[in-house]
Amino acid sequence: MNNSDISAAFDELGDLLEFQGANPFRVRAYRNAARTLKDLGEPLATIAANPARKLTDIQGIGADLADKIGVLLATGSLPQLEELRAQTPASVMALMRIPGLGPKKAAVLFKELAIQTLDQLRAACEAHQVQELKGFGKKTEETILAGLPLAAQAEVRLYWAEADVVAQDILRQLRKCQSIAQLEVAGSYRRGRETVGDLDILAVSSQPDEVMDAFVALDGREATLARGDTRMAIRMARGLQVDLRVVLAESFGAALQYFTGSKAHNVILRGMAKDRGLKINEYGVYRGEERIAGATEEEVYEAMDLPWFPPELREARQEFQWAAVGKLPELIELADIRGDLHMHTTYTDGRATLDEMVLAARERGLKYIAITDHSKRVTMARGLDGERLGKQWDEIDQLNATLDGFQVLKGVEVDILERGGLDLPDDVLVRADWVVASVHYGQNQPREQITERIIGALENPYVSAIAHPTGRLINRRKSYDVDLEAVFQVAHKHGKLMELNANPARLDLDDVACAAAKRHGIPIVISTDAHSTDQLDVMRYGIIQARRAGLTKADVANTRTWKQMQKLVGRKQA
DNA sequence: GCCGTTTTCGGCCCGACTGTTTTCAGTCG
Numbered sequence: 001m002n003n004s005d006i007s008a009a010f011d012e013l014g015d016l017l018e019f020q021g022a023n024p025f026r027v028r029a030y031r032n033a034a035r036t037l038k039d040l041g042e043p044l045a046t047i048a049a050n051p052a053r054k055l056t057d058i059q060g061i062g063a064d065l066a067d068k069i070g071v072l073l074a075t076g077s078l079p080q081l082e083e084l085r086a087q088t089p090a091s092v093m094a095l096m097r098i099p100g101l102g103p104k105k106a107a108v109l110f111k112e113l114a115i116q117t118l119d120q121l122r123a124a125c126e127a128h129q130v131q132e133l134k135g136f137g138k139k140t141e142e143t144i145l146a147g148l149p150l151a152a153q154a155e156v157r158l159y160w161a162e163a164d165v166v167a168q169d170i171l172r173q174l175r176k177c178q179s180i181a182q183l184e185v186a187g188s189y190r191r192g193r194e195t196v197g198d199l200d201i202l203a204v205s206s207q208p209d210e211v212m213d214a215f216v217a218l219d220g221r222e223a224t225l226a227r228g229d230t231r232m233a234i235r236m237a238r239g240l241q242v243d244l245r246v247v248l249a250e251s252f253g254a255a256l257q258y259f260t261g262s263k264a265h266n267v268i269l270r271g272m273a274k275d276r277g278l279k280i281n282e283y284g285v286y287r288g289e290e291r292i293a294g295a296t297e298e299e300v301y302e303a304m305d306l307p308w309f310p311p312e313l314r315e316a317r318q319e320f321q322w323a324a325v326g327k328l329p330e331l332i333e334l335a336d337i338r339g340d341l342h343m344h345t346t347y348t349d350g351r352a353t354l355d356e357m358v359l360a361a362r363e364r365g366l367k368y369i370a371i372t373d374h375s376k377r378v379t380m381a382r383g384l385d386g387e388r389l390g391k392q393w394d395e396i397d398q399l400n401a402t403l404d405g406f407q408v409l410k411g412v413e414v415d416i417l418e419r420g421g422l423d424l425p426d427d428v429l430v431r432a433d434w435v436v437a438s439v440h441y442g443q444n445q446p447r448e449q450i451t452e453r454i455i456g457a458l459e460n461p462y463v464s465a466i467a468h469p470t471g472r473l474i475n476r477r478k479s480y481d482v483d484l485e486a487v488f489q490v491a492h493k494h495g496k497l498m499e500l501n502a503n504p505a506r507l508d509l510d511d512v513a514c515a516a517a518k519r520h521g522i523p524i525v526i527s528t529d530a531h532s533t534d535q536l537d538v539m540r541y542g543i544i545q546a547r548r549a550g551l552t553k554a555d556v557a558n559t560r561t562w563k564q565m566q567k568l569v570g571r572k573q574a
Numbered sequence: 575g576c577c578g579t580t581t582t583c584g585g586c587c588c589g590a591c592t593g594t595t596t597t598c599a600g601t602c603g
Contacts, residue, residue: 022575025586029575062576100592102601137594187603200603226602228591233602243603245590258588263603270587281588 003037003044006072009081010034010065015093016084018103032060035264037069039317041516043485045073091117097151099225100143108133122148150239157195158240159474161504161541164189166240167199170218177214179207182252186259187243190311192544194474194507198241200259208246215244251283253296258282264316265309272304312547317515322550331547334540336559339368342413342436342467342499342527343536347392348373349381351532354395354408360533362406368562370411370434371396372467375423377415378440384412386428393431407562409433413467416457418442429462434569436499436527438467439480447481454482455490464569465497465525470508484513488520497557497569500526502542503535514549523557523568524549 001009014030036059037044047053048070055066072078088110095106095118109115112133113124121144124130131141158166167185174183180203184190187200205211212232216224225233225241232244247255258266259282273280278287284294285303293299298308306323310331313319322328344350345357352360354371361369373392374383384392393410400408411434415423418441422429429435437457439450457463469487470479491498498517500509506529509517514524526542528535546556553559557568 026575028586032576060576064575100601104600135594135599139593143593198603226591231590233591259603261603263587267587274587279588283589 001045001072001076003040006044006069007034007038009072009078010037010068013078013081013084015096016081016088019088019093019096019107020084021103021107029060029065032264033065035316036060039315039512041512041519044069046485048073089116094118094151095121098144098147099150100140100147105135105140108135118148118151156238156475157197158238159504160189160192160194160196160544161538163196163199163240166220166236166242169220170199170201170242173218174201174203174211174214177211179205179210180214181205181249184256186256187261190260191262191314192312192548194504194510194545198243201242201244202252202255202259203244203246204249204252205246206248211246212244245282247282249295250291251294253298253300254280254284254294255282257297257300260311260314262315265314265319268316268320269304269306272306276304278303310547312544313550315548318550329550329552332543332551332553332556332559334543336553336556337366337526337539337543338561339366339370339558339565340528340530340536340539341370341409341411341434341465341525341558342372342501343369343530344373344381344413345371345392347371347388348378348383349531354392354399356533357530357536358399358403358406358408360536364536366536367405368407368409370409370436372411372413372434372436375412375414377417377423383415383423386424389424389428390431409562411435413438414457414463415440416453418445418453420453420456422457422460422463426460426462429460432462435462435464436467437463437465439471443471443477443480445480447483450480451483451486454487458487458490458494458496463496465499466491467499467527467529468501468506468508469498470510470513472508473505474507476505479508484509484516488517488522491517491522492520495569497523497525500524500542500546502526502528502538502540502545504538504541507541507545511545511548514546514551518549518551518555524551524555525557527558 010030011034014027018027047055055061055069056063068078092110095101095109096103113129115121115124125141125145130136131138167189171183174180182204184202185199186202189196189199203211208230212227215232220236221234223235225235230246234242236242245255245259270280278285284291285300293303301308307328309319340361343357345352345354374381376383376385389412396408396410410432412432413436416437416439417423422437454466470482472479498509500514517524526546528538530536557565
């Protein structure tokens with residue numbers, strides 16, 4: 001079992017225990033542990049196998065959970081989990097996906113009416129059995145019926161890039177409301193998570209009713225879910241929920257901090273406040289009745305002697321430890337990027353010509369790009385053999401002769417073949433300035449085989465980097481089963497780079513894996529994999545993911561000049 | 575279930591909104 005399997009087991013235990021009405025703090029302990037283990041970046045098996053180390057040194061892992069990790073590693077299952085599963089059909093857990101139905105109400109439905117599936121729940125509502133239950137009523141029954149279709153459709157989280165379009169449109173519309181003094185989108189959107197489940201809008205106004213009227217009038221609103229004095233929630237297309245919170249200017253910082261989260265980050269922050277005899281809520285920081293901070297995020301954090309945290313770091317991972325020693329990383333910014341080292345042209349499956357890509361890259365302020373069209377195995381993209389590649393490289397040489405202050409690198413995205421090895425011979429690759437290698441076929445091979453293929457590519461002296469190293473497509477396709485730890489060790493040994501693919505559907509290496517690669521001393525290269533000129537703009541999504549990983553300008557290779565890059569990858573001077 | 579320089583028991587972040595309630599529980603973020 002790997003870390004994410006064990007993390008999933010703890011998450012499931014938390015869900016099942018919550019449904020059983022267990023102590024909520026016990027439930028939280030399982031969920032905290034699940035989150036910590038998913039972010040760990042080092043295999044639990046490695047720690048467990050080392051007698052000099054203890055699993056209980058991991059924050060949130062005590063004697064009990066350490067034992068359970070041991071059992072999971074040794075046997076691949078957990079008796080307690082099996083037992084709980086037997087008591088609670090998986091379909092019952094789906095009841096809790098209905099908005100307004102939590103563990104308590106779901107348990108009542110299960111115990112009183114023996115409801116086990118969403119279909120049975122619908123029938124019970126239609127027979128008006130549900131409204132007779134204690135704690136339920138006519139309204140609850142209607143809410144459940146209205147929520148059934150939402151629970152049936154799998155929970156869809158939008159790509160950050162998609163959420164960004166909706167968020168910017170909402171901001172544009174709300175800015176017309178005269179009574180709004182300040183406006184921000186908080187939540188996981190502000191933290192730059194790769195997917196966003198809902199949007200949290202924060203507005204400063206002394207006229208909450210006017211703001212809410214503007215909110216109701218938004219183009220694209222499909223339903224109003226709640227409306228109170230200061231809080232409101234609506235649903236937009238694709239089931240996207242948008243929450244609005246209206247606060248006074250004196251509370252803006254506290255509210256922005258609070259609604260940006262993450263929840264785990266806030267729990268730690270509030271615990272720190274409590275230790276100091278302070279209380280933090282969304283209105284401010286309080287000592288007794290007296291408010292001592294709240295107008296800005298900076299003063300909220302300062303009240304705890306903490307620096308302002310970039311939202312991307314607020315995941316309760318490393319940020320409080322970094323802050324404690326004054327070593328918060330200075331995160332990379334889009335303007336730091338000098339070159340883009342993965343893109344395609346009409347030679348293969350790109351939609352723009354070589355000249356068009358160069359012009360678009362120069363317009364975006366880049367100093368160099370690598371053209372990395374596909375190799376021949378990728379037949380769907382009309383991949384290049386040595387001869388056609390040579391023709392492209394001749395064209396690049398001629399083009400470079402005409403360019404001033406900009407360089408086009410002769411590159412290729414060489415396919416890592418199913419049986420291992422690369423799709424182009426070394427005598428072709430040696431002539432390239434930059435080679436990215438990637439897996440396109442045989443993605444379902446077993447872990448050892450995929451890992452071996454990628455390691456084989458890293459051992460080729462002419463390969464510069466591995467592109468989209470896990471192959472996942474967010475919401476659509478899982479990662480290959482690759483042992484990244486083993487890959488990183490070999491990459492570091494041979495001085496190779498790893499790509500963070502900036503395409504909003506890929507974004508791999510992800511934040512956790514990027515941070516792990518950094519610990520191995522591997523430079524990250526953030527690339528667009530652009531197949532058209534406008535796709536060069538996806539670079540900003542990669543930057544956000546890199547920031548979430550805590551990467552600085554120095555950690556990202558393509559913030560350097562190409563000359564500096566060449567020293568990094570140990571290739572010949574052009 | 576975790577945690578500890580007030581510590582090995584008794585805490586564990588905090589408030590808004592809804593619906594079902596005559597004062598609060600459940601859900602949500």
